[in-house]
Amino acid sequence: MEFTVGQIAQLLNGKVVGDNTALIRSAAKIEEGKPGCISFLANPKYESYLYETESSAVLVNHDFEPKKEVSTALIYVENAYSGFTRLLEEYQRFTQQIKRGVEQPAHLGEGSSVGEDGYRGAFSYVGKKCSIGERVKIYPHAYIGDNVTIGDDTVIHPGVRIYDNTVIGRHCVIFANTVIGSDGFGFAPQPDGTYKTIPQLGNVVIEDHVSIGSNTTIDCATMGSTIIRSGVKIDNLVQIAHNVEVGKNTVIAAQSGISGSTKIGEKCVIAGQVGIAGHLTLANGTKVGAQAGVGKNIKKEGLALSGSPAYELSAHLRAQALVRKFPEIEKRIQYLEKEKAGAGKTDRAD
Amino acid sequence: MEFTVGQIAQLLNGKVVGDNTALIRSAAKIEEGKPGCISFLANPKYESYLYETESSAVLVNHDFEPKKEVSTALIYVENAYSGFTRLLEEYQRFTQQIKRGVEQPAHLGEGSSVGEDGYRGAFSYVGKKCSIGERVKIYPHAYIGDNVTIGDDTVIHPGVRIYDNTVIGRHCVIFANTVIGSDGFGFAPQPDGTYKTIPQLGNVVIEDHVSIGSNTTIDCATMGSTIIRSGVKIDNLVQIAHNVEVGKNTVIAAQSGISGSTKIGEKCVIAGQVGIAGHLTLANGTKVGAQAGVGKNIKKEGLALSGSPAYELSAHLRAQALVRKFPEIEKRIQYLEKEKAGAGKTDRAD
């Protein structure tokens, strides 16, 4: 598929300086561009790449002024980054195979209803009494248990496992091999040293516009619901335990884990490999740095935390810096001790 | 499904104070109860919720004495928590769809035997020469290789992968997408900088009453067996490397990893995101705190460890507290140094 620079400019409501008949076939980072590619320049830090790029066209902000001669076509738009993202979306829309219909064999249990214009891949499994919305895509090998509700326009990727009674909203995407609603980790210790399984009777509720990566696990509640609020974005290999609630528009990066019954506020940002203990509350806007371990409630909104155990980022950085200074500090103490001893001797010598 | 408060009291051998004709449809935490729910009160800390709950009935200990008027029905039982767990189990038994029979298409290899009253879901795969016990449930998309043994009453959830020669005991549960018996990570460095794969010829042996969460991985042994002893409970996203042995009734929380050939004792408690190095032995009853990194043998039974590298919890907490005091401590040293300098000057002034 090919477009001219002029066609792209028209789509983005931009102005061309340079060859508007050049053909664009692909997108690339400005530093990796080849003839036939389009790139963008938003951050002035990367301006030098503009004068060397082999890309055939580059999107720039409307107020950009080149400092040297440019051999590529420039497309001036309101905002180069948004324009580029818009272009990627359009490209995706053109190139994406729209999956539709049912590939056989596919299993559909009794009493389940499936909306129109959707896709069910070969070897997909939908249990009994499910309600599947319109335009929902269920890829091959996806498993959907009994009594599950899935809203319109949601996409369930290959190998996703959705346990009984789960409720998923509209416009969600769940990537491959993620497991939603398996048992929470609940065992009651017995006098003989064994553990008894505590029945996990609740479910998982996922609201609208939620994205969940691959190989992630979200456990069902013991009673009630584990809740993922609307707009939440969860990365790969994340663990969400039973009865957790994740607030609206919160982002959780790969390999982080949230323990049972913890309530994460809205607009929080949890970096990678973070651990958060159970039965805690994190205020809205909390930011947790990579590999941190949060062990207490965070009541103030918007705090940045770091370290394991986690405390305020600035204090943590200060303490970390001092740990590295430790060898020097010990020498200073030794010096003081020696001085002291020396002074003592001198005194006696007096 | 509905029961009266009286019926529930009879089941639990309890005594009712209040309306024993009230209908119960569901269970809830005492602070989240609605009419038609039953809750429990075991911990005196939550007693205040009793006077506000909307639940229609609350289980309490036989010796409980309310301090205010109570509007819900009280059911006095020997132990409110055990009674409630019992109730959840009964509820689960009533409501759970008992899966039975074979959904087609399902693959069953030559020479494999399957016991009575079990379930094999659509798209499940059982290889050759397997021995599957009675009442075993194999959910859709589960894969069982060749020469695998599975004991009576074990449940294999959707998408579980069980490699050739694995042995699994009775009354085990393995949740979705967990992988049992794939190759251990063994490579021999070659003079040219490449690595040669060391054949992994052993298997995995899982004893009785073991529970394993979702998306967990347990590698086969290089030679011999990786062994999970009876009663072990393993959470989601856990990594168990080749030739590891996990002792009876040990509990391992989510995202922890145990490296090759390490031997974990009985009744240990490994919290979340813990790492344990290879070729170690941990004594019975060892407790390892979240995110800890264990790098040496633990010989004394019942120790609590914390930190990365991990050492005894109490020492670790002391050191952690001091790290935070570090800025203040450095000021004290500066003060001593200044004093010293000052003293020196004074001396000279003398």
Added chain:
Amino acid sequence: MEFTVGQIAQLLNGKVVGDNTALIRSAAKIEEGKPGCISFLANPKYESYLYETESSAVLVNHDFEPKKEVSTALIYVENAYSGFTRLLEEYQRFTQQIKRGVEQPAHLGEGSSVGEDGYRGAFSYVGKKCSIGERVKIYPHAYIGDNVTIGDDTVIHPGVRIYDNTVIGRHCVIFANTVIGSDGFGFAPQPDGTYKTIPQLGNVVIEDHVSIGSNTTIDCATMGSTIIRSGVKIDNLVQIAHNVEVGKNTVIAAQSGISGSTKIGEKCVIAGQVGIAGHLTLANGTKVGAQAGVGKNIKKEGLALSGSPAYELSAHLRAQALVRKFPEIEKRIQYLEKEKAGAGKTDRAD
């Protein structure tokens, strides 16, 4: 299957001292050997086991001289460890069931070509326009999207998910439930607090002789390719984010995570549960210790790093040791302070 000690010696070009008619049925570690087993002794540290082992034969280095009487047959070879590995490989070759042909039902999309002598298991799915090489094994429940290329002799284990446009080389192995090419975690924050998905249009390229464990995730690039160079070995539950490049013959242990656009050099060794931040470059031969968190570029080749945040191993060990000495150091400061105060008093007493 049984071999005599003499047959094994012949295979390995070794010399027997002892009974060369003894029958060997299995392999075992020297300390766990039983009659009918063969073991090896390479590390002098384990020599004492030689005099107690029940194994029927033990491989030893050509220059080994026993210090006591030995009851097992000894096979002298050039290098006992390599010889043993060779034996395991031969054993695997003999015992391994060679999977071949197609088990039905298996899905093969339009326009896809599959080489000769391969295997496609029941419920495996290959999308459209794929090019699958010769002798490729695709196990049950594996999912291969559209336009995927897989080189000769590669093995795709059960439940692996390979997204559209992925390119995989020759002689690779990908273990169960690993996901290759799902979307990178890219979201642009919007003024109203929500996030907009950034289209992830790139792919994953995996070169030759790469091994990838179970339940691992490798994201596709936003544009361009996430690249795994030839000879790389990746363990279980590892996260590789979008646009990462992993250099030749690098090894990454379980549960480690590499953030977006980071470039790992050749022959690096990344231990377990390591986190590496985004947009970094690690020089060839970098060694990162378990649970470390790398937050900056590593320019010097061959450095060993440790800690979170990670810095040079030796400095890190020194600081760690001092943190434990902290309580003692604080006492020394208190002592100096007391001395000072005492000195003050004495002065005044003068």
